[in-house]
Amino acid sequence: MRYEMRFSGSGGQGVILASVIVAEAAVAAGLEAVQSQSYGPEARGGMCKAETVLSREQIWFSKVTKPDFLLALTQQSLDKYAQVLADRAVVMIDDGLTVPQGLDKKQVLALPILATARDKVGKLMTANIVAVGAVNRALGLFDEQALREGVRRHIPAGTEELNWKALDEGAALVTEQQAAAFARSLD
Amino acid sequence: MKSKRVLMQGNEACVEGAIAAGMRFYAGYPITPSTEIAERCALRLPEVGGRFIQMEDELASMAAVLGASTAGVKAMTATSGPGFSLKQENIGYGCLAEIPCVIVDVQRSGPSTGLPTSPSQGDYMQARWGTHGDHPVIALSPSSVRETYRLIIRAFNLSEKYRTPVIFLMDEIVGHMREGVALPAPRDLIINKRHISYHDGANKQCYAVPEGEFVPAMKPFGQGERYNITGLAHDVSGFPTNNTDIAGALYTRLMEKIDRNLDDIVRVEEYKLDDADTAVVCFGGTARAVMSAVLEARAAGMKVGMFRPITVWPFPAAHLRARLPGLKRILMVEHNYGQMLLEVQRVAAERVPVGFLGRWDGTVIPPEDILQKLREMEGSAHAE
Incomplete structure (x- = not known):
């Protein structure tokens, strides 16, 4: 089965890296993964989206057209990308955002991603890693080892402990009931 | 034997393949969506004894690549549409002087600065007709990260074999895409070495084509033998000529070295x-x-x-x-x-x-x- 994931936010929030890490973890877990992104010419700010397609089979078309999962870290990206979703899509948002009309709140997992990065992990820039930890717990995608391998390949040496903390704090945001409700199988 | 599967971007696979092919010189001026190629070359070339240089612009980058190749080093540059336009004059020089090199164009949208981060295939005709005059062109285009690795090696091989610039026509889709790839072991790769000729006696016939060959063997500049290279029509000594018989024969050979070897060059x-x-x-x-x-x-x-x-x-x-x-x-x-x-x-x-x-x-x-x-x-x- 083809599983389409879209990560969106503002340039500089690290949503591209989040989608790369999920793809990296998928490869470490023996899955097929294709990752791509689109962004404006600005280095910071501006709407940014990144996409990861997962499958157990070869992936041809590399882009996401109807995401099964959407992460939105800004209102602008939520309002835009919530408009096109697959049936039963899971939408993970920062809890500071307003759920747009037309989006079923049962699909939405609103978590304090930015606040957790800033206050509990101690660095706002880890918000993308917090999100990756939450995404993995909510969807039940990869085992801990594959996920950490995905993160490890993309962080500067010496920042491991900070990033493991961000992953753990992100995972802790998702309750067991939520994880049971949102778990997705790639079969 | 294959190595472990890793997640790799098309632009990164381009660099790794080029290094496997023997590329040891890169000159460029960064431009989206090709910038990761320059970045990775800057990181990787010093590790393998190669040289990376960021030049002041695309014209100079192309000139540096021609110079490095002339000195005996497999050389590459990478750019996108706007930079590809700037490189065209020197690409033509490479065609006429028969200097092997690889030019990567990771295509993006629009004429001029256009949509810098968006995909396009609008340089297809520029790859063929971007430089002026009748000239031979080989251009290869990959559709996956895995193929990018193998095909850039082929780009270098064809470039060396036919002594001609080869265009590696990527696009933003493949250049910025990441996929899981298992890179082939070095012993599973075919790498063409450069045909080098050090001695031709007193004749100095550096552009003489040996019997049964399509192109002259190359003499690395700076390794003992003096000869002339020019963008003017030249005779076998490499010096300019106004003799239209000689010029006509040269131009015809440049076209025929490609046209008569389509079975070797063309892949679908x-x-x-x-x-x-x-x-x-x-x-x-x-x-x-x-x-x-x-x-x-x-x-x-x-x-x-x-x-x-x-x-x-x-x-x-x-x-x-x-x-x-x-x-x-x-x-x-x-x-x-x-x-x-x-x-x-x-x-x-x-x-x-x-x-x-x-x-x-x-x-x-x-x-x-x-x-x-x-x-x-x-x-x-x-x-x-």
């Missing part, structure tokens, strides 16, 4: 064409959506196949012509206003109708649009 991927009544023609990153569409069309009982030039210049005319008798229609799909379409129409002539699905707004053609176009074409054929 043909998928499910044997029983197909419809061929979808595409190249580069567009093939990803086309493959998805072809598989879906097949699942729906439609007899559709894919014809994908891997060597995009020279255009694989003979391969496509051989498929015409079985075809009722051809659909050209590309991310431009209709460039390879012109080649397909030329080959199909009046024998097979050619439909077109293009896009030039910076977005990507999805498989659904291709399927819909296929259904329209089939439907209108039934209505007739």
Whole structure:
């Protein structure tokens, strides 16, 4: 089965890296993964989206057209990308955002991603890693080892402990009931 | 034996493949969406004893690449459409002086600065006709990260074999895409070494072509033998000539070294064409959506196949012509206003109708649009 994931936010929030890490973890877990992104010419700010397609089979078309999962870290990206979703899509948002009309709140997992990065992990820039930890717990995608391998390949040496903390704090945001409700199988 | 699978970007695979091919000099000026190529070269070349230099602009980058290659080092540069335009004059110099090198163009949208981060295939014709005058061109275009690694090696091999600049025509789709790849072991790769000639006696005939060869062997500059290289028409000594017989023979040889070796140079991927009544023609990153569409069309009982030039210049005319008798229609799909379409129409002539699905707004053609176009074409054929 083809599983389409879209990560969106503002340039500089690290949503591209989040989608790369999920793809990296998928490869470490023996899955097929294709990752791509689109962004404006600005280095910071501006709407940014990144996409990861997962499958157990070869992936041809590399882009996401109807995401099964959407992460939105800004209102602008939520309002835009919530408009096109697959049936039963899971939408993970920062809890500071307003759920747009037309989006079923049962699909939405609103978590304090930015606040957790800033206050509990101690660095706002880890918000993308917090999100990756939450995404993995909510969807039940990869085992801990594959996920950490995905993160490890993309962080500067010496920042491991900070990033493991961000992953753990992100995972802790998702309750067991939520994880049971949102778990997705790639079969 | 294959190495462990890793997640790699198309631009990164381009660098790793080039290094495997023996590339040890890179000069460039960074530009989206090719910048990761310069970044990785800056990191990797010092590790393998190579040199990376960021030049002041694209013109100088191309000149530096020609210089490095002349000195005996396999050399590469990478850019996108705007920079590709700037490199064209020196690419022509490379064609005439027969200096092997590889120019990577990761295409982006629009003329001028356009949409810098958006995909396009609008440089297809620039790859063929970007520099002036009749000149030989080999251009290769990959459609996956895995293929990028292997095909850039082939780009270097062809460049050395035919002593000509080779255009590696990537697009933003493949350049910025990451996929899991297992890189082949070095012993599974075929790497052409440069044909080097150190001694030709007192004749100094550095451009004399040995019997049975297409091109002269190269003499690395700075290694003992003095000779002349010029962008002017030249005789076998490398010095300029106004003799039109000599110039004509040179120009003809430059074209024929490619035209007479198409079997060696041209590669295509043909998928499910044997029983197909419809061929979808595409190249580069567009093939990803086309493959998805072809598989879906097949699942729906439609007899559709894919014809994908891997060597995009020279255009694989003979391969496509051989498929015409079985075809009722051809659909050209590309991310431009209709460039390879012109080649397909030329080959199909009046024998097979050619439909077109293009896009030039910076977005990507999805498989659904291709399927819909296929259904329209089939439907209108039934209505007739």
